[in-house]
Amino acid sequence: MSWWQDMVCYEVYPRAFADSNGDGVGDLPGLTERLEHIKDLGADAVWCTPFYPSPLADGGYDIADYTGVAPDLGTTADVDALTARAHQLGLKFIVDLVPNHTSDQHPWFLEALAGGPGSVERERYLFRPGRGAGGELPPNDWQSAFGGPAWTRVADGEWYCHLHAAEQPDLNWRSPKVRDAFADVLRHWLDRGVDGFRVDVAHALFKAEGLPDAGPGQHTDPLRNHLMPYYDQEELHPLYREWRTLLDTHPAPPGAVRPEDRVMVAESAVFDPARLGRYIRPDEMHQAFNFAFLEASWDAKELREVIDGSFAVPGSAVTWLLSSHDAPRPVTRHGSLARARAAALLMLALPGSVYLYQGEELGLPQAFVPDDRILDPLWERSGCTERGRDGARVPLPWSGTAAPYGFSSAAPEAAWLPQPDDWAPLTVAAQQADPGSTLALYRRALRLRHTHPAPDPAAPPRWLSAPGASHLAFRRGNLVCVVNLAEQPLPLSALGLTGPPLLTSGPLTAGALPQDTAAWLVSPA
Structure with a gap:
């Protein structure tokens, strides 16, 4: 069994994790200083979201240099120190790869703008003439996932494609220059000792030949994602086989895992089990994020169907997550801290690997960010109707009774995003002293998860509850998990x-x- 099949991986959004130099922005040295928190929690790996140079049009996912480090986050030496400290603590280190798009400030895109229509520089991107008598209409009907058209016109009259913000032009993955450059990016970070990659929007790199119209209903029904001409194209899979071969064979520096033990996880919003399974075939990705579980409502029937469906995906790489930097925090999404705590025990008992997002272990709710502090491009592109994801990206509270709660020595108003005034009871320091805290619950759960491993992380749990029941009960080896979602109490003796x-x-x-409570018990098989 590979280490990643039942790992607990902790996601860090570095600008919101810990600030070491007092500028109000979390940074890599701050993360390095706080790695012991992650180790003490019981995680096996750290996934750090982009720390590369970026104009921050989309929180760092608009990258201007794939092998550099953003000056406000640190230096290449700081990455090396972070990687070395993680390995010293026994933590694997995973970084983000963002191959669908660059920043509009990336040298490639600036060269493309300067090169003009028909230039070789434009071959790296999806530039097209517009429709209409004067080319004044977009080349097709594609819509951005952030709202509005997926096309922006430049001064010379051509249009470029961007499935996200206009500042994130999509790359042309049929260009050999793009393919070769990203192979070099992978080698660069492998040479620096990283143990794997999380691949951003892994289902979107290739667009259908001819760029046909997508029709109505775009970005409204995730179950139809694989039918869109800009998602889930067949050409993705030969590319991922190339990357897998590179990961499996490129030499590893001291301290990193062996090449054959590296991991590559797809952020692939494909919900059809057979099609999702193609991303995790034995010679492609190792894992794919389980968005169906992340988005499931607090309902016993739906949760059971999602769990069973997750094991129906071909392959042996089941993952679970309740939150991320892109999703509302579970306390808010499920409606209460009690439900979030119960959901955590449900997730942590399931066979497979788990991804935790920073602050989940503290039971943080989605924070309210005032209109004038919102950074997420969703806000402007939706006409200021969608507040976006910033509420999950507010800096962590570490200690103290008022903002910035030990996150930074800067004044609260200088923080990356403002912290709520009522988070004093939720700080790490406050919860360490409370055996009933959510932090204590996560720490105990992760210890028990390691001492009660799943016999086979790829095998579905053995259900002890009947389909349609208002509770969930299943066995993980000799560990039994019961979750009551009914209004009336559930006597454990009845089970x-x-x-x-x-x-x-x-x-x-x-x-x-x-109601809304979970329990773990030991029972003979």
Whole structure:
């Protein structure tokens, strides 16, 4: 079994994690200083979102240099120190690869603008003439995932494609120059000791030949994503086979995992199990994010269907996540801290690997960011109707009773994003002293997860509850997880379970599991 099949990977959004130099922005030295928090939590790996130079039109996912380091986050030496410290603590280190698009400030795009229509410099991107008598209409009907057309016109009359913000022009993956350059990017970071890559929007790199219209309903039904002409194209898979071969064979520096133990995970918003399974064939990606579980509502029937469906995806790489830098925090999404804590025990008991997002272990809610502080491009592109993802990217509270809660020595108003005034009880320091805190729950759960490993991380759990029940109960080896989603308490004895639970997300009531509560118990097989 490979280490990543049942790992717990902790996602860090570096600008919001820890600030080491007092400028109000989290940075790589700050992350390095706080790695022991992640290790003490019980994680096996750290995934760091982009730390590359960026104009920050989309929170760092608009990259101007794929092998550099943003000056406000640190230096290449800081990356090396972070990687070395992670390995010293026994943590694997995974970085983001963002191959679908660059920043509009990337040298390639600036060269493309200067080169003009028909130039070789434009071959790296998707430039096209417009429709209409004077080319005044976009080349097709594609819409951006951030709202509005997926095309922007430049001064010479041509249009360029961007499935996200206009500042994020999409690359042309049929260009050998693009393909070769990204192979070099992979080698660069492997040579610096990283243990794997998370591949951003891995389903979107290639667009259908001829760029046909997509029709109505774009970005409204995720189940139809694989039918869009800009998603899930067949040419993706030979590319990922090339990358897999590179990962499996490129020499590893001291401290990093062996080449054959590296991991590559796809952020692939493809919901059809058979099509998603193609990304994790034995010679392609190792894993794909489980968006169906991330987006499932707090409903026993739906959760069971999603869990069963996750194991129906071909391959042996099941993943689970409740939150990310792109998603509302589970406390807010599910409606209460009790549900978020129960969902955490449900997730952590399932066979497979788990991705945690910073602050999840503190039970942070989605923060409110005032209109004048919103950074997410969704806000402007939606006509100021969608507040976007900034509420999940507010700096972590480490200590103290007021902002910036130990995140930085800067004044609160200088912080990357403003922190709420009522987060004092949620700081790491406050929760360390409270055995009933969410931090304590996560720490105990991760310890128990390691001492009660799943016999086969790729095998589905053995259900102890009937389909259609208002509770979920299943076995992970000799560990039993029960989650009550019904209004009435659930007596554990009614399930044939005796003895005190190892762990509960909330207190029992006369031996019964209250609504929105989960329990772990040990039971003979």
